[in-house]
Amino acid sequence: MHHQEHSGVLQRLQQQLRYVCSNVPCYGRFRPDNHSVLELLSSLPIVDKSIIRQRYADFISNDFTNIRAQLVETLIAPEAPDRMIYEAVDRSGVLIGQTGGSTGTPFRCPKGVADRMRLGVGIWRQRAMIDASAEPGQLYPFLHHGARTTRFDPDSNDPAHLRALYEHVAATQCRWLHATAPMLLRHLDILQGVKWRPSLPALRFLECSSYFMKETTIDKLEDTFMAKVVDQYGLMETSVIALTCEHGVHHLNDYNTYVEILDDEDRPAPVGVAGRIVVTSLQQRLLPFVRYVTGDYGMFIEKTCSCKLGAATIRLLEGRESEFVAGGTQRVSGKVLFQHGISKALMSLGNCNLKYVRIIQTGVDEFVLRTNSLSEPDQFCAFLQRYTSSELGRTVCFRHDTLDDEHIIVEDRGKSWLFRKEMV
Amino acid sequence: MTRGEIAKAFDTLLTVRGFRFSPGCRLVEDLGMDSQALVSLVLDVEGVLERELNDNTLSLFIECTLGQICTHLAKDGNL
Numbered sequence: 086m087h088h089q090e091h092s093g094v095l096q097r098l099q100q101q102l103r104y105v106c107s108n109v110p111c112y113g114r115f116r117p118d119n120h121s122v123l124e125l126l127s128s129l130p131i132v133d134k135s136i137i138r139q140r141y142a143d144f145i146s147n148d149f150t151n152i153r154a155q156l157v158e159t160l161i162a163p164e165a166p167d168r169m170i171y172e173a174v175d176r177s178g179v180l181i182g183q184t185g186g187s188t189g190t191p192f193r194c195p196k197g198v199a200d201r202m203r204l205g206v207g208i209w210r211q212r213a214m215i216d217a218s219a220e221p222g223q224l225y226p227f228l229h230h231g232a233r234t235t236r237f238d239p240d241s242n243d244p245a246h247l248r249a250l251y252e253h254v255a256a257t258q259c260r261w262l263h264a265t266a267p268m269l270l271r272h273l274d275i276l277q278g279v280k281w282r283p284s285l286p287a288l289r290f291l292e293c294s295s296y297f298m299k300e301t302t303i304d305k306l307e308d309t310f311m312a313k314v315v316d317q318y319g320l321m322e323t324s325v326i327a328l329t330c331e332h333g334v335h336h337l338n339d340y341n342t343y344v345e346i347l348d349d350e351d352r353p354a355p356v357g358v359a360g361r362i363v364v365t366s367l368q369q370r371l372l373p374f375v376r377y378v379t380g381d382y383g384m385f386i387e388k389t390c391s392c393k394l395g396a397a398t399i400r401l402l403e404g405r406e407s408e409f410v411a412g413g414t415q416r417v418s419g420k421v422l423f424q425h426g427i428s429k430a431l432m433s434l435g436n437c438n439l440k441y442v443r444i445i446q447t448g449v450d451e452f453v454l455r456t457n458s459l460s461e462p463d464q465f466c467a468f469l470q471r472y473t474s475s476e477l478g479r480t481v482c483f484r485h486d487t488l489d490d491e492h493i494i495v496e497d498r499g500k501s502w503l504f505r506k507e508m509v
Numbered sequence: 510m511t512r513g514e515i516a517k518a519f520d521t522l523l524t525v526r527g528f529r530f531s532p533g534c535r536l537v538e539d540l541g542m543d544s545q546a547l548v549s550l551v552l553d554v555e556g557v558l559e560r561e562l563n564d565n566t567l568s569l570f571i572e573c574t575l576g577q578i579c580t581h582l583a584k585d586g587n588l
Contacts, residue, residue, distance in 0.1 A: 097564060100564065180544075198537055198543070198544050198547070198571060199567075199568060199571040201544030202544045202547040202548055202551070202567065202570065202571065203564060203567050203568075205544055205545065205547075205548035206548055206551050206552065206562075206567060209548060209552055210552075210561070213552075220549070220552065221545060221548055221549040221552070222549065367564075368564065
């Protein structure tokens, strides 16, 4: 039995699939009444961002015919990297989210006000199962704050600005802080440089999203902020998929998503066996994601705790589809390959003033190395080119781009990299 | 709860948020509530009613007038 079957989630799934088959053009040929809900789901195509990007109009519900053409225009419009939008409200009140694609092409997904509200209710219901006192006004978001703006920028590298930010957060007396772990660690490093440490006495929960969380990172953040770390797993596309309980176990959000874990032949992976995480949104109507490939890997695990924030539990595995080097006969993790390559380069060439590095794959045999200003950029780039060619068993080409601090911040917002590291 | 009691609860919840209750108002279209304000309101309404609203009922908060929402919630809240 699928782990989400024993909750009310199947009823939501049935309702959503009926909606999708009746209202979304690309699912119009499917007949919901001839199947059980799980048979119907398994008959629907598995989609990824490249499929949706090519046919946005077919994935937008007929309920939004009046804004479809204008919306598609916004979704496909190219945007310069330094003008990228992350969560912005377009002319028709639709909230546009944006992620970096594996090729560096941004992928935009729209949510209507009703979508956002239903997703938000589901998110807060799950938070309330961790913290009975949790309320929307008691969470301070360093990201995912939609169209709301403040005078503080958590992306700043200015210690005085960051100190003012944390003093402002403390004054709000928030119980929850929503951020990414790398962002918080960067703040701590910068603030340590001026011998100042944030103090947030009212804070109880530190909700971290967007990055795989390691035990050592969780321990450091919990010790520093004296708050419990909650790891939120989700996508810009579908919002929150799972949240960790007090035992550190990810519970699926039954209000908002139905999750499948599939093997390479698209068959359901048994409990305890890793596979691709494929998600169906239960609340989105404007552009409903159905059997959407997240690019993440994980496995269902037996639920051993009595926590009630989701009937099904999963374990996430480090690494995304987009972090594997394309074009080879074997799966090579960019993280592993370039961690070794950069260590060897630094040992061979000295430290070169390397503070920030990001590597993206622009073609099968073409890579771009983006760093801060280096003392020996050509040698560093040539070393990595030789090393990578040798490790992959084919000749590859590296190009080097220098980024100033401002561009590093912009670069860092997306996820389109094989490898990324900030040297601290 | 009766429709009148629900309307009174709405009145209080909207007043503390700086909005004015009127049975003919729609929350988004007329009062200009954004999704965050709606989430907060829905959670407070669930607290008052002491029950979780289902997905169809949530949609009422976008589509219907406050008077219609009160009527639905008083009937069974489980459309």
